[in-house]
Amino acid sequence: MDRVDVKPTVFAALTGGDADEAAEAYAIAPLLNCLLREVARPAPEPGLHRLPAGGALLRVRGTRRPAGPEVHTGGAWRRIGHRELVRLTADELRSATGVANTALAREMTRSRETVAALLRARARARVPEDAYRRSEQSLLLGHPHHPAPKVRGFGAPAEWLPYAPEAYASFPLELLAVREDAVAEDGDTSALDALGQAPPGYRLLPAHPWQLALTRTSPAIRAARADGRLLRLGRTGRALWPTAAVRTLYAPQDDLFVKFSLDVRITNDVRRLWRHDLLATRARDAATAAAFAAHDGPAAWLSDRGYRTADFAFEELAVLVRDGFARHLVPGAGPLLAAALVEGFDGSPLDRLTDPAPWWAAYLRQVVPPVLDAFARHGVVVEAHLQNTLVAVDRAGLPVQALFRDAEGVKLLPGVTRAAGWERLVYCLVVNHLAELAALLAERFPGSEPWAAVRAELLRHDRAGLLPEIAALLASPTLPGKANLLLRWTGADGADARYLPVPNPLAAS
Missing domain, CATH: 1.10.510.40 (Transferase(Phosphotransferase); domain 1)
Known part of the structure; x- marks a missing residue:
């Protein structure tokens, strides 16, 4: 069978070229996938789609990663970019649902801007030697059927780029200490204690630096700092790197994954570790681990062993401990x-x-x-x-x-x-x-x-x-x-x- 060498021409060179042009292609493909799946109707000719609200014809190139959208107006085909595609999508959805949503339109635009910033940062960054890390930190497109797969809130790039997996980021964790009578935890969280040293009467609580910045005005956290329930100790001695999930980090020297709350919308959710999910984690994990243990084959489940947090900021400061590879690979x-x-x-x-x-x-x-x-x-x-x-x-x-x-x-x-x-x-x-x-x-x-x-x-x-x-x-x-x-x-x-x-x-x- 002959192999066709498919070059990522619509996604221009990742470490060079025009970042804005590449970002346009990265942003257009998933938005078109959504529009074609959820709104448009296929027209008789291949590659043509009818938009029901205005009756316009939409033409695209490709199927898996559609590109080059054109609309038929005034008897001719006209190429449109991401900005106009967002407006066209918003018009169709307002007509179909009777609902207006300016926030999502902003997210779609912001997602494109995020990719451009990532591409520029990636071009300056050192490529990791480890193939696993390169795989986790490769997703510039992201979810191929989401209208804004790369939105990272509405902060300036300087606020989130230091923590972006797609920019090959790695960074130390912030180390907090929570007074023992204010600790809330379940399961096996002992691996966290190896990341630093808490003073007597306190338990160590690592924190994602981005989340710590996002919660700096929290009244509960400020009150706990003022009365001594929460101390700031410094940072871990070595860096961790973010996986594709952004808020989950891997510590290679400790062979440990840690998952944090992150009060930022990424795809469909604000990525906080919600109380109801944390309380259900042990039961879900135990059932899943048992199912994989009974399976006749090498498949493995990376267990979420337990969580630790502070009772005064249960969701905001939660950290989840996940198995590394040592016992599974x-x-x-x-x-x-x-x-x-x-x-x-x-x-x-x-x-x-x-x-x-x-x-x-x-x-x-x-x-x-x-x-x-x-x-x-x-x-x-x-x-x-x-x-x-x-x-x-x-x-x-x-x-x-x-x-x-x-x-x-x-x-x-x-x-x-x-x-x-x-x-x-x-x-x-x-x-x-x-x-x-x-x-x-x-x-x-x-x-x-x-x-x-x-x-x-x-x-x-x-x-x-x-x-x-x-x-x-x-x-x-x-x-x-x-x-x-x-x-x-x-x-x-x-x-x-x-x-x-x-x-x-x-x-x-």
Whole structure:
């Protein structure tokens, strides 16, 4: 099979060239994906779409990462940029919903500006030597079906660039000490105590420096500093680096992940560690860890071991402790972020492929069974989207293990119905995850059949008969696609999910 060398021409050189031009392409692609999925209607001619509110025709180039939008007005086609695409999207949504949302329009514009700032910073930064770190810090596009995937609040770039994974950031944590009678914690948080030394009568509480700056005017925190319940000790002796999740950092020398509250909207949510999620974390994590321990295979769950915070600022200063790789990773294998395989990064095993079939079969064999087993045998719905999945590869780049993370996104049956849990699993695993990789492989290797391999893996797994939903999935004409644009436009809660039917390639494979 011939490999087509697909160059990222719409996403101009990452370390040079015109950052504004590249940012335009990065911002246009996900917004077009949202517009075409949630609003536009296909026209008879390929590449053409009808916008229902004004009746205008929209023409784009490409499918996986659409580019070059044009509208047909006055009898001619006219190219539009991101700014006009935002206005066009806002007009369509106002007409469709009866709701105005100037905040989201600002976020879409700000997301583009964020990418430009990231590209400029990235061009000056030193590229990390570690392939895993490069994968986590590669996501300049981000969520490919979100209207503002890179928005970082409305502060100046100087406020957030020092903490941006896409700029290859690394930095020390701030160290706080909380008086023992004001500590709130659950689970095993002992790893935090190795990051510094608290004075007698206090417990160590590391803090993300960005979050500490964001909460500097908090009356509760200021009062605790004034009366001695909270002390500021300094910084950690060594730097940590942010993963793709921005607020989750990795300490390589300690082999430890720490997740913080961050009072900034990133995609659909303000990324705070909410009290209700923290209180539910141990139960979710224990159920998921048990499901993976029972699985007959190398798949691993990176446990959220516990949290520590201050009772006077429970959510604002919370920190969650997550397993590193030491007890989980297959010997000799190197982890990579699944989302980075889709977006591309220096060192991706996909760049070495000449025939994708063996690699894809190995990938599916590692990723799909543990997620389906957790649901079928244990009632655990793992949020197995691209940013929550790590794939470990051997020296040849072949997938040998899948690792999953983030108990916050886990759902347990019967806390949700089986039907709702299955819909969420299909969206996260199939639509958000496998569909993105399958589309990339089909683009790079014309003539390949990535969906036939997905179908075969699902059928192979279903021989035990524990998942009658698989037969329906393979026969259904549609899959559930999350409507992120409509969710944000209508101001729905970030944890809500609204799905629209999208074509199911499994039915046609």
